[in-house]
Each structure stands twice: as C-alpha cells, then as structure tokens.
Amino acid sequence: MRRYPVGMGLVLLCALSWSASAQQPPAGPQPGLAWTDEQLTKVAHHVRAGRKLTPKSWPGGARVAVCLSFDPDNQSIALNRGNNTPITMSEGEYGALTGIPRILRLLDRYNLPATFFIPATSTFMHPAMMEAIKKSGRHEVALHGWIHEDPMALNDPEEEWRLISQAITQLEKSTGRKPTGNRNPSWTMSVYTMSQLKKADLLYDSSLQAMDQPHDVLIDGQSTGIVELPVNWILDDAPFLPANASLPSPRLILKTFKDDFDVAYREGTLFMLTMHPHISGQRSRVKYLEELIEYMKSKPGVWFATAEEIARYVKTQSAGTQ
Amino acid sequence: MINRAGVVAGLAATWIVAAAAQPPPRTPGDNQPGRKWSEAQLKQFAGVVSAGRKLTPRSWPNGARVAVALTFSLNNTANDLARGDSAVVQLSGGEFGAAAGLPRVLEVLDRQNVPATFFVAATAAMVDAQMLPELARRSTIEVGTLGWSDENPLQINDAAEEERLLGRAADYLTKAVGKKPIGARGPSSVLSLHTMAILKKAGFLYDSTMMAMDEPYEVLLDGRPSGIVELPVSRLLDDQPTLTAPRFGPSALPSPELVFETFRDDFDGAYQEGTLYVLTLHPHLIGMRSRIQYLDALITYIKSKPNVWFATAGEIARYVRQQAGIS
Numbered sequence: 001m002r003r004y005p006v007g008m009g010l011v012l013l014c015a016l017s018w019s020a021s022a023q024q025p026p027a028g029p030q031p032g033l034a035w036t037d038e039q040l041t042k043v044a045h046h047v048r049a050g051r052k053l054t055p056k057s058w059p060g061g062a063r064v065a066v067c068l069s070f071d072p073d074n075q076s077i078a079l080n081r082g083n084n085t086p087i088t089m090s091e092g093e094y095g096a097l098t099g100i101p102r103i104l105r106l107l108d109r110y111n112l113p114a115t116f117f118i119p120a121t122s123t124f125m126h127p128a129m130m131e132a133i134k135k136s137g138r139h140e141v142a143l144h145g146w147i148h149e150d151p152m153a154l155n156d157p158e159e160e161w162r163l164i165s166q167a168i169t170q171l172e173k174s175t176g177r178k179p180t181g182n183r184n185p186s187w188t189m190s191v192y193t194m195s196q197l198k199k200a201d202l203l204y205d206s207s208l209q210a211m212d213q214p215h216d217v218l219i220d221g222q223s224t225g226i227v228e229l230p231v232n233w234i235l236d237d238a239p240f241l242p243a244n245a246s247l248p249s250p251r252l253i254l255k256t257f258k259d260d261f262d263v264a265y266r267e268g269t270l271f272m273l274t275m276h277p278h279i280s281g282q283r284s285r286v287k288y289l290e291e292l293i294e295y296m297k298s299k300p301g302v303w304f305a306t307a308e309e310i311a312r313y314v315k316t317q318s319a320g321t322q
Numbered sequence: 323m324i325n326r327a328g329v330v331a332g333l334a335a336t337w338i339v340a341a342a343a344q345p346p347p348r349t350p351g352d353n354q355p356g357r358k359w360s361e362a363q364l365k366q367f368a369g370v371v372s373a374g375r376k377l378t379p380r381s382w383p384n385g386a387r388v389a390v391a392l393t394f395s396l397n398n399t400a401n402d403l404a405r406g407d408s409a410v411v412q413l414s415g416g417e418f419g420a421a422a423g424l425p426r427v428l429e430v431l432d433r434q435n436v437p438a439t440f441f442v443a444a445t446a447a448m449v450d451a452q453m454l455p456e457l458a459r460r461s462t463i464e465v466g467t468l469g470w471s472d473e474n475p476l477q478i479n480d481a482a483e484e485e486r487l488l489g490r491a492a493d494y495l496t497k498a499v500g501k502k503p504i505g506a507r508g509p510s511s512v513l514s515l516h517t518m519a520i521l522k523k524a525g526f527l528y529d530s531t532m533m534a535m536d537e538p539y540e541v542l543l544d545g546r547p548s549g550i551v552e553l554p555v556s557r558l559l560d561d562q563p564t565l566t567a568p569r570f571g572p573s574a575l576p577s578p579e580l581v582f583e584t585f586r587d588d589f590d591g592a593y594q595e596g597t598l599y600v601l602t603l604h605p606h607l608i609g610m611r612s613r614i615q616y617l618d619a620l621i622t623y624i625k626s627k628p629n630v631w632f633a634t635a636g637e638i639a640r641y642v643r644q645q646a647g648i649s
Contacts, residue, residue, distance in 0.1 A: 075368050080356035082348050085476060086371035086513040086532060090554070093373050093534035124361050125368060147364075149357050163357060243557035243564060244572035249580045250587070282558055283536060283591025284584045 050216030055317035062303035076119035076148035096126035099281025117144035117183040120167035123174035140306035142181035151190040204311035213269035373534035379645035386631035400443035400472035420450030423609020437462040441507035445471040464634035469509025481516035528639035537597035
C-alpha cells in the first residue's frame with residue numbers, strides 16, 4: 001500500500017524473507033498478498049461494523065431518519081498544509097462568509113436541524129460563523145479534527161491524541177458544550193483513531209462506510225458502544241459538485257441523492273447526507289438542496305434530526321438488547 | 323508628480339509588501355505544518371489578503387436589482403509562451419481564440435448590445451495584433467490586465483519581478499488601447515502574497531480573481547481596508563474547468579447545455595439576492611461553434627428579466643466605490 005513506499009527489489013527481497021520467517025509484513029505495493037489468514041483477519045477486523053442499530057421505529061413512528069450534515073472545512077485544509085495564498089484563502093472564506101449564511105437561511109426557512117462537523121481552528125478563525133450556527137439553537141456542532149489534519153499520514157498516536165484533545169477543548173470553549181460526535185477529516189483514520197474516540201468517551205462517529213444504517217463499532221472484535229452513523233462518498237457533494245469534480249451538474253447529482261433517499265425510506269433506516277458550505281452553499285447548488293429538502297418533506301414519516309439526536313435514540317432503543 | 327512624501331510612502335508600501343508577504347515557517351519533511359501554528363499565527367497567515375466589508379449597494383443604477391459583468395480572460399497562447407512551450411499544435415489551439423473565438427464572441431456582444439470586460443495578457447495581444455484594436459474601438463468594452471503573459475505569480479515568487487511584469491503589461495495595454503487599465507485579473511487566475519499590494523501601489527481600482535463571496539467586497543491587506551474592490555469570480559462560473567478540451571484540462575462536464583444550466587441557475591440566485599453576477603469565459607473555449615449559441619441564449623435569458631444592469635467590471639467597481647465612500 002501507499003504507506004510502505006519502497007523499491008520493487010526490496011519488495012521481492014522482503015516478500016521472500018517474510019514468507020520464510022512470517023514475522024514482518026513485506027513493504028511494497030501489494031504486501032497483503034503474502035499475509036497469512038490470521039494476519040488478513042487481524043488487519044481487516046481491527047475496526048469493523050458490529051450489530052445493526054436501526055430501531056424498530058424512529059421517534060413519533062417515523063420510518064426514516066434524515067441527517068443533514070455540513071463540514072465547514074473553510075481554510076483549515078490549506079492552512080494545515082502551509083498554504084496561505086490569497087485565492088486558496090478566499091475559497092476557504094467563501095464557506096464561512098457566504099456558504100454558511102446561505103445554508104442557515106435555508107435551514108431556517110424549513111425549520112430544520114443540522115449537524116456541523118467543524119475543524120476546531122475554524123471556530124476562532126471565523127467567530128461570526130459560529131455565532132450564526134449557534135443562533136437558532138437547533139444545530140449541533142461536532143468534531144472534525146483540529147485543523148482538518150490527516151491522522152493516517154501523521155501515524156503518531158501521541159500527536160493525534162494531542163490534536164483530538166485540544167479540538168474537544170476548543171469546540172467546548174466555542175459552543176459551551178462538549179462535543180459528543182466525530183467525523184474524521186477526509187474520512188481518513190489512523191489505526192489509532194477509533195480507540196482514541198473511545199478514550200474521549202464520544203457517543204458516535206460518522207466516518208465509516210460499512211453499511212447505510214447505524215451500527216455498533218467493534219475494535220479487535222470487542223464492542224465499543226460507539227454508534228456509527230455511516231457516510232458514503234456518493235452521498236457527499238465534494239466528489240461531484242466542485243467545478244472540476246467528476247459530475248458538476250447539481251441536477252444530476254440531486255437525482256442520485258433522491259434515489260438514495262427513496263431506498264432509505266423504503267428500508268426504514270437512515271439517510272446521512274454530507275455537504276460542504278463552500279460547495280452546496282453556492283447559488284447554483286443551494287437551489288437543488290432546497291429541492292431535495294422539499295422532496296423529503298413531502299413524504300410522511302420523515303424524522304429530521306441532528307446526528308447526536310439520532311445516535312442517542314438508537315443507543316436508548318438498543319440498550320439491554322445486547 | 324513625485325514629492326518627498328510620495329517617495330517615503332512608496333518605500334513604506336514596498337516594505338509593507340515585503341513584510342506582509344513572508345510565507346509561513348515550515349519544517350522540512352512535514353507536510354502538515356499548520357497543525358502546530360498558534361491561533362495568532364493562523365490568523366496572521368490567513369490574513370495577509372482577506373475579505374473585508376461587503377460592497378453591494380442598496381440599489382444598483384436606475385434601481386436595477388442585479389449587476390451583470392460578462393468577463394473574458396483573453397489568454398490564448400500566452401501561458402504556453404510564458405512556459406516556453408513552442409508545441410505547434412498546442413499553440414494553434416490558443417490561436418483559435420484570436421482567429422475564430424473572439425470574432426464570434428464580439429458578434430454576439432454586438433448583436434445583443436451588451437458591455438463586456440476583457441482581461442488581456444499583453445503577449446496574447448502582441449502575437450495577434452488585430453485583437454486589441456477590435457476591442458478598443460468599442461466603447462462598451464473595457465480592457466483590464468491578465469499579467470504580462472498569463473504567468474503564474476506563485477511560481478515567480480518575487481515581488482519585484484511581479485511588479486515589473488505588471489507594470490510592463492499595464493504600459494502595453496495603455497499604449498494599445500489609449501486608456502490606462504483600472505482592473506486586474508490575476509494571471510493564471512492566481513495571486514501571490516504580493517500581488518494585491520502591488521495592485522494597490524500601481525493604483526488599480528479593482529481586482530477580479532478571488533472567491534470569498536459572490537458579491538463585491540473590499541480587500542483587506544493584513545487586516546486593514548485597502549480600498550481595492552474585489553469583484554469575485556467563481557470556478558463554477560468559468561468555462562475553463564468544465565469546457566477545456568480533455569487533452570489539456572479537467573474537462574469535467576463537456577456538455578455546454580449542462581454547464582450553462584449552472585450559469586443560468588447561478589444568475590437566478592444573484593437576481594433573487596440582488597447582488598452581482600460575474601461570468602468568466604475564454605474566447606478560445608466559448609468561441610467554439612457548439613458553445614457560442616449557449617452564451618447567446620444566456621444573454622437573451624438575462625435580458626428577459628426586468629432591472630438588470632449589464633456593465634463593465636470597471637463601471638461596477640466605480641459605482642460600488644462611490645456608494646461606499648471609498649476615494
């Protein structure tokens with residue numbers, strides 16, 4: 001894998017010596033080909049989906065739970081990488097100055113709750129944005145790293161814990177409330193992340209993609225009690241709707257989102273949509289988000305909730321059924 | 323006239339340019355340096371150039387509810403030339419902008435009788451010398467700068483060299499058009515940490531490269547109002563990311579019909595909110611036969627709405643400056 005970039009000669013050498021000694025995984029582009037059954041299982045099962053947590057019924061007899069979630073990454077990704085050039089900074093500012101206010105106006109019009117996964121540094125970079133998010137009292141603020149760091153690249157449990165800890169402190173300072181949920185930046189986790197989320201005593205995570213309904217998270221086969229509210233790259237505006245992304249046609253992407261919601265509705269589970277204010281907050285995008293909201297609201301039995309409300313509910317419903 | 327105070331102010335401005343533009347510190351080998359910066363450092367680095375107050379006026383001239391600027395980045399082969407690329411076929415693709423694209427665009431603008439702004443790279447004007455006279459003879463067309471040769475200022479990374487190239491470009495356009503340019507678009511759609519201070523020093527009234535809002539705003543330099551008006555662009559309102567030929571760019575949505583659906587939807591939003599609509603097109607892309615009809619149809623659509631002010635970027639910048647009391 002990319003994490004072990006070593007020359008091919010070395011790969012062969014390692015593969016040979018490893019198959020003989022069966023101690024260290026060989027470095028190279030496909031080291032897993034030489035792993036034993038136990039090694040394969042250990043890697044694949046380190047963090048894994050536990051039992052399904054979709055309740056028999058959602059609150060008020062609703063048949064589906066809908067979570068509108070937003071990741072206001074703003075300038076964090078670029079700043080973390082050491083890039084403060086004016087165009088890049090201005091694109092990040094768009095999220096805070098233009099995207100968020102427009103999204104909040106939309107949510108106000110429909111009186112809907114939402115969850116904002118916010119890199120902690122964004123809270124002091126754009127305090128006015130935080131005030132606007134907090135104003136209605138309907139929205140949840142949850143973790144999205146300290147500065148949208150990539151924990152897999154850091155590969156350093158102490159540094160990762162330092163960043164998680166100070167992110168929790170900063171969000172609490174900004175909102176007056178300790179965050180209960182997490183979405184890892186870029187949906188990237190190190191092998192340490194899930195244990196650290198457990199250590200931080202979080203209620204839920206929203207980064208994994210093993211199902212399209214809530215489930216328990218297992219670490220090395222043990223239930224963590226962390227509720228996973230799974231995401232998916234195809235229910236995310238970022239791969240599709242920026243100008244040079246894979247299908248920058250909001251009308252066509254709206255169709256995918258609607259189709260996905262229809263099946264979630266039929267199956268009675270969860271519809272978790274991930275959006276970015278600097279993308280879905282654009283004038284040509286927000287109108288389709290509004291169309292999607294109107295479509296979902298036109299169906300009976302749809303429960304719009306924050307991720308935290310959903311996690312708390314499924315946790316309550318599943319209590320004692322282990 | 324240069325007096326003593328002017329010289330001192332000029333020196334101070336140069337010093338400010340240099341001081342403000344220090345790139346943030348990095349540790350070699352660490353590609354996530356920002357995670358270790360303090361709150362004060364993050365604010366300082368992100369604040370070298372940033373967005374200030376909104377400048378959308380209470381009303382546009384004659385009670386119009388939205389201002390529309392059709393802008394064209396006329397680069398053709400300029401960026402190829404800046405990079406020293408002499409590949410003949412590639413250059414002909416840029417030449418298309420001068421030989422076929424621009425005449426087609428001007429035909430639409432003339433027939434629809436709408437103003438437009440062309441940000442022209444000086445070398446593009448030089449190698450296809452018929453273009454600037456065509457633009458200059460139309461009173462509805464404004465010419466702004468697009469660097470000397472659509473160069474990438476981030477790669478130059480040298481305030482003095484960047485200033486020299488901008489000055490040379492402005493001189494060239496002034497001479498050829500008969501008017502000093504008042505607006506700039508960052509060449510390669512890029513600004514360095516130095517660019518904005520250089521524009522201010524050179525007396526430019528506005529820039530149209532940044533993306534922090536979709537309405538006019540004042541640019542802050544190190545947190546202080548600069549007086550420069552930003553007429554922001556958007557990658558979503560630009561034909562380059564979607565309609566570049568696949569061989570040379572992302573070509574993410576090579577369907578002019580779908581691209582112009584986004585352009586029209588965005589205009590609807592601007593109209594509803596009563597702000598600004600800046601469209602960025604390239605004659606060598608939009609001037610192709612399969613695309614030009616959509617530009618024509620979009621203009622017809624926009625004109626079908628009451629109270630739309632079509633203007634050059636310069637007219638819009640002057641108006642918002644005056645309304646906001648920027649002298």
